[in-house]
Amino acid sequence: MSSGAMTAVESIPLLLTGLRTTFNSGKTKSLKWRKQQLERLLKLFDEQKHLFADAAKEDFHRPEQETLLYDCGLIRAECVYALNNIDDWVKDEKKSDSLVYAIMEKYVHSEPYGVSLIIGPWNYPFLLLFAPLVGSIAAGNCSVLKPSELAPKCAQLVFDVVPRYLDNDCIKTVLGGVDQTQALLKGDIDYIFYTGATTTGKIIMHAAAEKMIPVTLECGGKSPVYIADDANIEVTGKRIAWGKCINSGQTCVAPDYLLCSKATEQRLIPEIIKAWKEFYTENPLQSESYAHIVNDRHFKRVENLIDKSKVVYGGNSEEKHNYISPTIMTNVTADDKVMQEEIFGPLLPIINVRDENEAIRFINERSKPLALYVFTGNKKLAKKIIDETSSGSVCVNDVVLQIGPSALPFGGVGPSGLGSYHGKYSFDTFSHKRSVAFSPTFADGLVSMRNPPYTKATTKRMELIGKPYRNWFHIPRVFKTFWFWAFISLTSLDPKMDSGMSINNHFHQQPQQQNRNLTPTIAQLIDRKQLKIENFSNLELVYIFDQLLSSFHMWLDGHSLALTVFTCLYLHEPDMIKDNVLRTMTIAYLKLIDYIRERIILKAGIYEEEDFSGTLIYNFKFYQETVKEQQSINDIKKCEDDLAKYYRKLRHLSTTVDISQDMLYTQQLTIRMKFLRHLYQICLKFNCVNEIGEQTPLNGEEIAKLLKQTTECLQLIQPTVLIKDNDEQEENNLTTAINIQKLDTNSSSMIASEEESNLSTTILSISPSSIVDLKYTFDPYYNYRQLPPAFNRFIRCLIPSTIVYKTYNELCEHIKKLLEMTDKKTLQLSYEYFIEYSTYYKPTIFIRSLLLLSYLPSAQGIPLPGRKIFGQFIFSDYIKLEMKSFILPPILTLKHIQIDQTTFDIVENFFQRSAVLFSNLFYSLCNNRARTREKLSNLLEECSVLQDESEKIDNWLQKFLLDIFEQQTPNNSQVMMMMEKTSYFFNFMLHWTLCIMEYYIYLGFELDLYSKRELYDLYFYLAQIILFAHITIYTRADYLLTNTETFFQQLNNTSMTAGKKQQKSPVTNRFIRQLVDNNPQMTSDLLNMPSSTISSSDVGSISTPVNTDNQKKSKRKQQTTTNGTAPSTATNGGHNNNTNSSSSNRPSHYEKELNLLHGHFSMCTALHRCLKALEVDNRLIFKKKNDMSSDLTQSPYFLKDEVRYRHRFMPFSNLCAPRYMKYHDFKDIQQLCDGDHNIHDLYQDSVTHFQQAKVYFETYLNKITLKHSSTKTPLNRTFTIGFTSVKDVESYIKIAKTNVIVVRLLAAGHKRGETIDFDFNTNSHYPMLKL
């Protein structure tokens, strides 16, 4: 029937010879050619896609969209994927192996086979021809395309269009059928890629076997679908309906037959039919979306497979159009005709199986299929089926889709095919992997051992070095940059990379002074008597100690080891030092560094690329094994004793000679050694391990004791300062150059304090002449050769020791503050503590690591949910307690309920998962502040998942509790109602989500990230969505705590008394029991309610609760709008609330929090109103310029507001609550809220809100001060609730006060037309308006 043109069989050998010549010319091997051809192919399937669609439509009524999407689209995707990755693919793969082959250069080189033949089928006439071609081109082959003659129009089109786009010398098309194919197979080809029927596949493989040509065969097979009873039937039906009938079932990976239970079948069939009707209307023959069977022969074959007696739907056919309607057959057995061959048509037989075991058996009894589909909601079941069967590919809960991702190989197994392709696999398929090894001749001495005559000894040695070891050493890939620059420096072989760098601003101006092309070793330096190793004076030692300590401090601050401590040459080879004190000192430093690096910084895992402290160690030795920690400490102690002895001797002598200087130095050295010992001991207390390798919890008392001793030492130390005695010494360029400008901004405060310290502390002045011998002790360039070329080569000058000792004082302060952490018994308190710590202490990476490790020991070691807070308390228990005290959920409060296994598992699982979220939260807070913000945005993703979970749990628990209460016949129906309606878990999750969102936005303010034009959006979103929701949550929680607590108490008591009749009734609630068992020391807290003394009469006194409705989102939005449009009601509400709580004199549970949140809410509202007014009033600079769109020269602003909004609030977009407000909604709502008012109203409203904010904040402050004055503890201004500290609140009040005045002036029209500026200096959260 194929009427198309044919390639003459005789011309084929010639054509192949042509290709061979081209291939031998090497043209196709060039990367440039490959990329260019792939680009062209991409272009072809972009520009001519409609031609392809038309051809396929003519051939077998294929819907255009199917060709556009599945053929052209996927081919383009393959091209792009190849183009993106080809650079990686073609690279030689370097290999490492055991020691004996270490000197050989080894790699795997991918080379093209030569001429590849690609035979395509007709069903996807382009995809299955060109997708392999992408691989063939990428691998650098010449190719022959043989499209299927059964789709003649498509074949002709390929023949016509390929030469116009692709390189005609390298890629040819052959048209025709069996004869042409045979001629090709006999010809001079190197690779065959065949897609089509299994029978033909066998013939091809046979022909290939004759010439030993490698083949890839992509065949078909009956791909089964197993549908478990728990599958989502609606989705399943739709997906199967789609997969079965794209291309009218003529898809190799189409689902062939279904396996399911009778019951599922009953539910499924209507869904499939429904989907088909939706897709192709009642009469698919008329549908443009429905393909027909390719030719008469196949039509007959498929029609013949229909067993009319088993058809429950469809079964119609129309010979003229080769049309067969979508058909379902039931009660099919393995013996039916339809089960004997691949259907390749729109027939869907269903075979009933009882369960998955029978399905697995059924599948395994047949040939391995190309694809296997499983529909189930149970991952375990899916895994089981996957494990126990075999197929080319598997897709769970969908069909056909698994062939989409280019990263996954596509191919069959057994009769369904041989080999695979797509993406990188295509490249590999068409490449020969060639091993290459270079054996150097210089190493013949090593290799000659293998030569005869053989002896026992050489055999043994050969065996030894040739032995492959387990866990063979791999080169760690620490920094990607490193390799990048290493590559550059190797290829360019520039002996001095520095030549291209303008090094002009560091203190050491004589890099070329000595010939440093060869860095001398320590031993050489000692030989040359340049490096002193004995007979140190105590003054010299003191000096070295201070220098070392200073560089150690710089290292702690996040600089590279090589540029800080290891600039001291003694640290490289401490063993060579003969002086006992110095050797002990250097080894102690090394061990201290190693401990901090390995056990603290790396363990905590919060270092970033900007921290160099931990990651690179350049083969420096750390005496990990040779010197034990305790031994090092003992050594220091011994030095101290020796020095003390020496001091006593001196004192004895001092009666006769004046040796006061020497005495002073000795004394100072002793104290310094003691200080070092204490510092080391403190570090060892963190993250220490007990005998069985477990982290032990922080021992606060011991650390506090050590800290005290350390600070005592620090007080006695007199820092050294180099005082130049005269000018001629100036050239003596020693390492302490003090260049204040070079110190970064962070230390500016230190400089200020330095001046004070000069006055207060005694200084140990040293004249350079006395340390002349130490000239080579510190060499900032010593490690230069080890650094990657692009590495930060600048050494910040050493900080003078006067300042250094101050910073160690601070360090002690920080650690002391850190110990307070153990008092934080709830998550909320810990969260606030972490925020407070990072805001007010600006800790270094060292301290931040300590913080994290003390809170969650072994952060990186144990899987997340297994982490214990302080190494003692199970994280999920902490969350339970937190939730219990926050909102009093019945499931965690009622002692005498029976919890069945399922409920227990569901709830427990939730807590385990939220443990991951919470531990990540603390991890995030330990990053540097700039990073914290990024991490928080990632956390919000996790929050959204848990929100979904919590909603489900709430539904489940509501049912569960309802059952329980029905049995118990409760006495308070009102409270019952309320409990039933409350989503406890959801509210809890929402509360934390809001906390994170708030901190995320306010941190942006603190980091100064927002521009003026964003302020309006930000304050609006904050007020109307985030803070508003948070107030609601707190109010609800407050209400619940107040009203349900007594009820729960009663319930617990009644069941207690009821139980007493037998004996003391045990606690039956498994959660409470578990909590008690795990945390025996908390028992009393657990069993009792959060302490509050409310009489039951108070319950009635609260008139209307503020909304306990269940997160109806539409309602929420409405609330927001009404709240916005009618601000007066909101303010009234606020006032009422306020007066209510104060008048009834009832201690509200969340009084402080609510006060703060209301304050923030008013502040934000005031600001967005004010901003709107300013905008309308033309008082904002950026708006003014932007509006004059004609005058582009002033300030062309290229960012669209919508784009900006979308990107800025991206992290919030996935949350289910508070629901992300789309830009258009946002526009509408803010129009309703602020837009309708005139300027005066807006200003007025803003004033009211500022005033209100002030009142709220002042109330809060008064409460706090009152409380503190009653307990007689001084008010800590950093004390934080949420993210707000007392210090913040004080400045908020100031800001609100000022703003009230300014806005009033503005409203009165003061200085009309002048712009307003925002001053964030008072507090970064809110601006002070400035005229």
Place this chain on the structure above:
Amino acid sequence: MSSSSSLSVNGTENKENQQFDPHSMTNGFTEANCSCCDHHENSLHSHSISQSPQNENNIEEEQELISRLQHFTLDTINENCDQDIYFHSYKSEEQMLSIMKLISGVLSEPYSIYTYRYFIHNWPELCFLCSKKSENSNNPSSTQDDNENELIGSIVCKLDLHKKILRRGYIAMLAVNNEYRRKKIASKLVCMAIQTMMERGCDEIVLEAEVTNQAALNLYENLGFLREKRLYRYYLNGVDAYRLKLWLK
């Protein structure tokens, strides 16, 4: 904040380098134009088809933006009082030395010659220069000979795939000679770069600037760049930086 006297704009490529694919470097020198971003006709085209009709809108808007930019660039040329100043594209290696001289004189960060080569050889079309005609050659046709004229401003950029999806433009260096500040030269150079990148279907443009460099921050924020992140101790001198970003899509 700091006065206009130091408009050293942005700095090191140190961290950004980590995203470089070392291999693109091997090809970079010889086959600079092979990276798929640079086939702008293709990429723009495929872009338009692969997305929903809603985005056709965007394309139109984009066109409009581009034309606005062109408009703007023309305007400043005419408006510019100093007739001797003219803008041109990078042409050859001969200009490299003067670019290096200009930039290293102004920016705080030291770059090796490899950094310059990496950018300029790979993306020569994204490097724009501004020169002043030398006094001895008043002949208007002599602008051809750029090497005789003094280079007073330059911008160096790149454009490649970020995380394999986003087409991200990156402004690596921008420098204007001290004597020629406050003439909108820098704005003009940035606009030229933005325009070229937009024509190439760029999704977003990023750069880094020191937190203290108020002049640079103002310049970019006026063009719509926003501070996306703060980078802790980004610069070698220990100062934090902002990552500024202009979202185009």
